[in-house]
Amino acid sequence: GQPKGVMIEQGSVGNLVDALYERVYSRYDQPLHIAWLSAFVFDASVKQIFASLLLGHTLHVVSRDVSLSGEHLIAYYRTHRIDLSDGTPAHLHILNESVNVTEAPDVKHYLIGGEALSVQLVQGFLHKWSGYRPVITNVYGPTEATVDATAYTIEDVESLNVLLEKGEHTVSIGTPIANKAVYILNTRQQLVPIGIAGELYIGGAGIARGYLNLPELTAEKFIPNPFASAPLEVEQAPNAHSNLMYRTGDLARWLPDGSIEYLGRIDHQVKIRGYRIELGEVEAQLLTVDGIQKAVVTAWENEDGHKDLCAYIVASESLSLPELRNALQPKLPDYMIPTYVVQLDRFPLTPNGKIDRKALPAPEARLEGGLEYVAPRTPLEAKLAQIWQEVLKLSSVGVTDSFFDVGGHSLRATTLVAKIHQELDSRITLREVFQHFTIEQQAQLIATHGTDTYTVIPAATKQSYYPVSSAQKRLYILSHLEGGDLSYNMPGVLTVEGPLQADRLEEAFRQLVARHETLRTSFEMVDGEVVQRVYDQVEFVVERLQASESEAEVYIES
Known part of the structure; x- marks a missing residue:
């Protein structure tokens, strides 16, 4: 479609840089190496460029070919000693999909935004490389509020486990960053209670002047802020538009801990692979194709969690997907061309006569026709x-x-x-x-x-003991010099309700110990050198304590 020019002031970018310093960069005492992954037309590039350079860091411009390959991206991170990388959830997915890569990226901090961040995606990423524990900050915000408005940081695996225990599917978008105010309102633009879904509005610093040469759309999306004098608002926002708030069209709710859960779009706008797409624009272009009488476009989520555009059409003649793509390519960018097209005789309707989107069939097969099917010959x-x-x-x-x-x-x-x-x-x-x-x-x-053999890491030959890495040696020495035997332990508590078959639990742990050599490894001194020894068998017993409910809390805390 036609791009909208969003009028952002210099002071708003300055406020974004200050907010990012407060939430992210202030953690680090020395200059960082930062990777710029996004296209310069994507609003995330604003923070990647200005935050890194204005705060005295080094900006590394990563080519698109490298950013789309997990193996190449990890090699780039390690070669250039990248400390912080800013990307979309797709970038974590690319890193997760990398194969034959045994060394972790070594990036200290990831800023992730652009679309909802899956808890399962983060969990897979944090467990891909043993011992690799980067910080991940999930950011949210539209261009109209100067890129980012809220942030939520996953400090470690334990904080992720909290989300999993709560049954969360997406990572929280967190709390407002510096000088921003977030309101969740009902259809009458009244504040809703904690836990109740409503539309998300953004006020405070960083709100744009509006859209260039689009006064009607500006008036619709940038509205007077009736809460500007409330305690939620900053006393003196750094731009002249702090008396306005931006209507995002996003559905969200406050959580009891004060953070925000993103629930999707209120209208028919979707995000796919970081691109914000108005489904109505795709539908309008489909209706310009000869023979198509009706069109509905949805975002279909596959079993692998990826979203694709699916078009449902009613047409006077049979259409093939190649024909449809050829007709749409001059009018739409590739990411707005539907992956699936389902041709129907008629659309299912609700009792009040509207198209029933929930009753549309799953796109089990793409549109037939077009190129003739040619079976494999070799x-x-x-x-x-x-x-x-x-x-x-x-x-x-x-x-x-x-x-x-x-x-x-x-x-x-x-x-x-x-x-x-x-x-x-x-x-x-x-x-x-x-x-x-x-x-x-x-x-x-x-x-x-020709061939390029795929190799896996070979098992080491059987020895009485093995050398240790530099990092292992360092931890061993520190634990003895400083008496910090438990400093690097990662305690965790799991509460199980109902009857527990303790014997089976203990046997499950024994099987884990038998399977994984890491759990049968000890660190010892041999001839004045630290070595690691892998035992064939080790004793394992789950300690059992009988306690009342009140006493159990004391044991857990200790």
Whole structure:
């Protein structure tokens, strides 16, 4: 669609930099190396550029090819000693999908924003590399409020476990950053109680003047702030528009701890892979295609947690997906072209005559037609087809189908590259997937590349003891010099309600100890050197204490 010019003042950017210093950068005493991953047209680039340079840090400009490959991105982080990286949840997903990478990225702090951050995604990331425990700050905010308005920091695995115990699916967007005020209001623009969902409004410093040359839209989205004199508001906001608040269109609610839970969009605007998309714009362009009489577009979430655009159409003739893509490409960017298209005879309706979006069928198959199906002709094409089906969650693909016409995008291309290396012992690059986007072309490419064997870490030969790493030696010496035997222990408490079969619990732990050598490893001195010794068997017993309910609390606290 047509871009909206958002009029942001210099002072608002200054306030953003100050707020980021307070929440993030003040943690670190020395200059940092910061990775700039986003496109310069994405509002996140404002904080990446100005916060890093104005606060005296070093900004590293990462190429798009590197940012889309987990292996290359991790290598970049380590080569350039990156301390802080700012990206979307997709970047964590890319790092999670990296294969054959044994060394952690070594980044100290991640700023993540752009769309809802899945608790499961963070959990997988924090457990991918043993002992790697970066800080993750989840930020939220629209361009209209100068990039970020709230922030929530996951300090360690324990704070993530708290979210898991509460049954949270997405990470909280936190609390307002410096000089920002957040209000959650009902349809009458009245404050709602804690726990009640409402529309999120943002006031205070950083609110834009409005949209350039769009007075009607400005008046609709930037409205007078009736709470400006309330204690929630700053006494003297640094810009002239602190008497306004911005209506985000986001659904949210206050949590009892004072943080905010993001619940999605109120209207039909969605975020997919960091892009904010008005579904109505896609529907309007579909209706310009010859033969289409009605169109509805939704964001369909796949079993792997990724969202894709799905278009439902009623048309006077049968349409193929390639034809539809060709018709839409001059009018819409690629990320706004539907991945799925379902052609229906009629739309399901609610009792009051409106389209019943909840009753629309799942897009089990993409629109038929277009290119004729061509089955695999060689063992290599057959294996590639199987890999494509796993990555794209399809029952079948033809060797002349385009990867990007049948549901592929940059994240899935990253997964495809990893699987090809792992299962075919051949390495192709992400760039080559974009240039050779059919199974037929990729099979020819692999044949010319030859083999590049996928190797796993071999098991060490059996020894009486093994050398330790520098980090292990340091911890061993510190624990003896300073008497900090328990300093690096990570205690945790799990409350189980109902009958507990203690014997089975103990046996489960014994099986874990038997399976994992790490749990049977001790650190000892041999000939004046610290070594690690792996025992074949170790004793393990769960200590049991009988206590009343009040006494149990004392034991837990101690």
